[in-house]
Amino acid sequence: MTDTTWFTDARFGLFVHWGLHSLAARHEWVQKHEAIPTEEYGRYLEYFDPDLFDPVAWAETAWQAGMRYTVITTKHHEGFCLWDSDLTDFKATSAPASRDLLAEFTDAFRARGFKIGFYYSLIDWRHPEFPVDQYHPHSEDELAKAEPRDMGKYVEYMNGQVTELLTRYGQIDIIWFDYSYNRPGVWGGKGPDDWESENLLKLARDLQPGILVNNRLGIPGDFATPEQFQPSNPPTQDGEPIVWEACHTLNGSWGYDRDNHRFKSPDLLARMLIDSVAKNGNVLLNVGPNGRGELEPTAVERLSALAGWMRLHERSIRGAGASDFQAPTDMRFTQRGNRLYLHLYTWPLKHVHLQDMAGKVAYAQFLHDASEVGLKWHGGAVHSQLEDSSITEDTLTLIVPEQKPDVLVPVIELFLEEA
Structure with missing residues (x-):
């Protein structure tokens, strides 16, 4: 081979x-x-x-x-x-x-x-x-x-x-x-x-x-x-x-x-x-x-x-490949070791909800400038008026700014918790 x-x-x-x-x-x-x-x-x-x-x-x-x-x-x-x-x-x-x-x-x-x-x-x-x-x-x-x-x-x-x-x-x-x-x-x-x-x-x-x-x-x-x-x-x-x-x-x-x-x-x-x-x-x-x-x-x-x-x-990209985690619609995950990369094809309004990922991410940052991205999960409400049946206790929510970063495709780097 x-x-x-x-x-x-x-x-x-x-x-x-x-x-x-x-x-x-x-x-x-x-x-x-x-x-x-x-x-x-x-x-x-x-x-x-x-x-x-x-x-x-x-x-x-x-x-x-x-x-x-x-x-x-x-x-x-x-x-x-x-x-x-x-x-x-x-x-x-x-x-x-x-x-x-x-x-x-x-x-x-x-x-x-x-x-x-x-x-x-x-x-x-x-x-x-x-x-x-x-x-x-x-x-x-x-x-x-x-x-x-x-x-x-x-x-x-x-x-x-x-x-x-x-x-x-x-x-x-x-x-x-x-x-x-x-x-x-x-x-x-x-x-x-x-x-x-x-x-x-x-x-x-x-x-x-x-x-x-x-x-x-x-x-x-x-x-x-x-x-x-x-x-x-x-x-x-x-x-x-x-x-x-x-x-x-x-x-x-x-x-x-x-x-x-x-x-x-x-x-x-x-x-x-x-x-x-x-x-x-x-x-x-x-x-x-x-x-x-x-x-x-x-x-x-x-x-x-x-x-x-x-x-x-x-x-x-380099040395990365597919991930077992499921990315939201119009986004893509790549993975390299214990780092997961979320590529945002379209820019969301304040929140990105990641299913089945609560407790699995230790830290998140934008890749282009290493600025921290906030993390919340069920029990720490994202918004007092939020009602979304798709958000469960296993949902991890990323808090992003309203303004899209000035890059072709923004990427959030997620540091996974050690198994």
Whole structure:
């Protein structure tokens, strides 16, 4: 069983989708969406020159936001490689960039203290042996659909590239394969038999013992990856809890999308992170750098807002997880040892009632400034006019100010009585 301790302790990671699609600046699936022929799409290689790429700055921005691991697209569906692969010329070293961008990224993030993850697309619209399917840019081209292609040769290519990635860059902590789609209604869909997933998984583990592998090979991995939604309950497999990570975009696009300004608000991002940790999950939050190698100003602003919140509230996230205690409606509990953290999504009027917690809390304070929060329980009336049948002798009531603290999501730290 692979040790996932560091992963579940970190809780928050940076996803990076970067490649030739950043020049098109119209979504990372632009080649498919606009049915751009392979040769025509290849022209972006002639112009890819991210002269402002500063991975040290990226790493610092992410670190301050509270992220402790990163996953970068070494190759997305377009087939373009950020590293100097020996198996293709469709790579950064063949572009005006003329250098191994993956090496620069990995060195900078590892130096800052990040665990390193590599995303690798199982799909490859560039490779001549990858069979055309419903998701391929040539899916409407009858000639392309009729071409005989050898999936075995493509699998050999994948194994060769994964070997390069897992032998050239030191310790790699995660490999994030993407993805299987052998489901009804998708013609030409591909899954574990096509990828020879068992062999690919074994290869990864042989080359990097201890590496974490996601679940998108179509066979069980070390963690599940719900995408662009928050599970209503902690995910399970065969009725048992599993390690999981919700992956999210800032604005609905993974790659740089110049005209997409639908950015999630800072407080929503904070609530997504809290909600995941409260259900024993992680968040992998994505940025899509532009063609010159810079993060969008709005992305930096959002990460900076999270940095401000995480500086004050990190201990309710890092190393924390689900609690057996039940939080009130529109609030979330996380727990770390004998400390319980109540995250208030909406601000109450003076009182927060916690059921079945009377006598279980020794002290309470706001986490952002360590100011005391008053405690009362049945027998010490909260208000002379209060009549609430839900309040019993087992109810603990927190006394909060009328004014909400000036933080994205206020957190009350509860020190539990020693058992």
